[in-house]
Amino acid sequence: MTALPLILTVFVACAVEAVEALTIVLAAGLTREWRSTFQGMAAALVALAAIVAVLGPTIALLPLTALRLVVGALLAIFGLQWLRKAILRATGYKSLHDEASAYLREVEAAKTAGLSSRGRVHDWYAFTLSFKGVLLEGLEVVFIVITFGASQHNVGAAVIGAAAAVLVVAVTGIAVRAPLARVPENAMKFAVGIMLTSFGIFWGAEGAGVSWPGQDVALLVLVPVVALASLGYTVLLLLPRRSPVTPAPEKVASS
């Protein structure tokens, strides 16, 4: 299998999370101060890089069968979470993630918080807001980078996909100086959910001892089948309802 599907999946997943992290960083930087915001962001990126550096090679030491069983199970569970949320949002049962309103919420909270400094950090609120935002959004990316990278014995390619996404989103964010509200987040999450679930099924079953018909080619069938099943569920939920649905509000700080 080439590294391209790996890089593309990590790129899209990382871009979605980077857009959400950018919203928080912009709210902290534009409302409070940039220096402490950048310090918080840098601290979170160092923590995330350390997690990849430690866990990546460690998990790769596991025997391939056990690794694929564990990684497959985790990816299938994780991918189904993304798919479930994306389908519920696409069909109106859950509110769409709105970067513009998330930004306004963060700005309001940042305006009312008091100013306190600790050590070299002048504005502790801006630091922690930025640190927590980048770390929490980045953990999902780290999970995908490690599981995909280790299973393909190519953590480097996964890191390239993640770094490229962060770069693209950061440059775009700096250029427009506003939350990227026009990015089709739900469609991207839907696509990533399909990829995570497909790879999870493929590796999980292989880890359990299965031989896929056609070996790696089975994955090329599995991805469209998962996509069709997900679209089928979406269409079923969009069929005329007896009564209008009020979307469940979105949990703050969740993807």
Place this chain on the structure above:
Amino acid sequence: MRRLRSIAAFWYDFVIGDDWRVAVVVVAALALTAALVHAAGVNAWWLLPVCVFAALGWSLRRATRS
């Protein structure tokens, strides 16, 4: 203790998410697949996809009915 509890809650929400039943179905399907392959000699490649689609449908049905 409170800190430990919040860390555990974070990881539960991170990995398992809104519906723990989905995780249970995936793990059970993998265990059954392994049992069929190693104990019965059946190459049950079809079992996990079927269980995953069923789990997703079941979870969506529960979410939209509640």
